[in-house]
Amino acid sequence: MLRLTFTSVPYVTVTSAEYGTRELQDWDCVESLDLSLLQSTLQHVKDHGTLPPDTFSKEDQNSVGDSHVSADILAQYHDEVRAWLASIPGAGTSNTVRSVTIWIVDGFLLYPDPAARSPAAAQSPSRSQLAQLHHLTSTLFDVKLFLLSTRDQTLSRRAGRSGYVTLEGFWMDPPGYVEDIVWPNYARNHSWMFVDRDVSTNTIDPDRVAAAGIEVAPGEGQLGMKELLDWGVETLKKRIKSAFEAES
Numbered sequence: 001m002l003r004l005t006f007t008s009v010p011y012v013t014v015t016s017a018e019y020g021t022r023e024l025q026d027w028d029c030v031e032s033l034d035l036s037l038l039q040s041t042l043q044h045v046k047d048h049g050t051l052p053p054d055t056f057s058k059e060d061q062n063s064v065g066d067s068h069v070s071a072d073i074l075a076q077y078h079d080e081v082r083a084w085l086a087s088i089p090g091a092g093t094s095n096t097v098r099s100v101t102i103w104i105v106d107g108f109l110l111y112p113d114p115a116a117r118s119p120a121a122a123q124s125p126s127r128s129q130l131a132q133l134h135h136l137t138s139t140l141f142d143v144k145l146f147l148l149s150t151r152d153q154t155l156s157r158r159a160g161r162s163g164y165v166t167l168e169g170f171w172m173d174p175p176g177y178v179e180d181i182v183w184p185n186y187a188r189n190h191s192w193m194f195v196d197r198d199v200s201t202n203t204i205d206p207d208r209v210a211a212a213g214i215e216v217a218p219g220e221g222q223l224g225m226k227e228l229l230d231w232g233v234e235t236l237k238k239r240i241k242s243a244f245e246a247e248s
Contacts, residue, residue, distance in 0.1 A: 008032070012181070019176040027171065028108050028185045030129045035136065042105070042140045049101045068225045077233060084237065088244050100240060109185075110137050111146060111214055113192040130189070143239045144214045145232060146193070148221035150202055151183050158182065 009032045015021040026032060044052045085100065116130035137144065149157070158178045164171045173182075191197040193214070195205050204216050215235050217228055 014176075014180040016176055016180050019180070024174055024177060024181055026181055026185070028182050030109060030112070030126055030133060030189075033109075033129075033133070035129060035132050039132075039136050039140075042136065045103050046140055069229055073226065073229075077229070081233065081237070085240075088241055102236065105141070108182075109133065109189055110141075111144065111193070111212065112189055114212060115192065138213075142243075143236060144212070145217065145235065146209070146214050147217045147228065148202055148204070148219075150221050151200070153221055154178065154183055154186070 009025045009027055010029065011023045012026045012029075013021065013023050041052060041055055044050075110133075112130040112134045114134060116127050116134055155178050158173060161173075187199040191199050193204055193209055193216075195201060195203045202220050209216055217223065217231055219227065223231075
């Protein structure tokens, strides 16, 4: 799993009834991302199927908790997908299945508003960066998956994490960070995907996401990890099958 690379993380001033006015580092905005490095890394992955030799991951140092998907279930998936691949013309046989490499890019901001690419929006530095990010994901991602989360779910899941390993050390969310930084950023950057641009409804606008080539997980954020894994595997299988058919 390749995580977005952080650069100079900006400070913002936020105000809430519970915590008052204070300055916090905003790790969840487009300005905190090194988009040039992200682009070169993704392009190398797409061209060579591997990370650049000078790139390393720190994600295995983070505590992620129980995924609620057992090793036995994962082994079952392995066997079922291998048998499925062998059944596709051009993919191989049961003894020599063609290798398929899948890279998963997990990020808090992968699908910015396509309108950020408009000439008027490009006048704003942050909108210009959002436009650059939109271009990256539009041209370098073969499959775009989106998992919904409500505000309460986001607060609960984030509160259950001990913190994050960063290139500079270890980051722990300050009090009120999710309420005053994470969720407002999510709502602002993803409102375009929702009916009436209202994230609180958790109701996706199917035409907008379809036009952007985004596959949205069913269940409106209420499905468990096993059900989401089922959906993700089936979605990827469709993409893999179409790729093999195109080569035939």
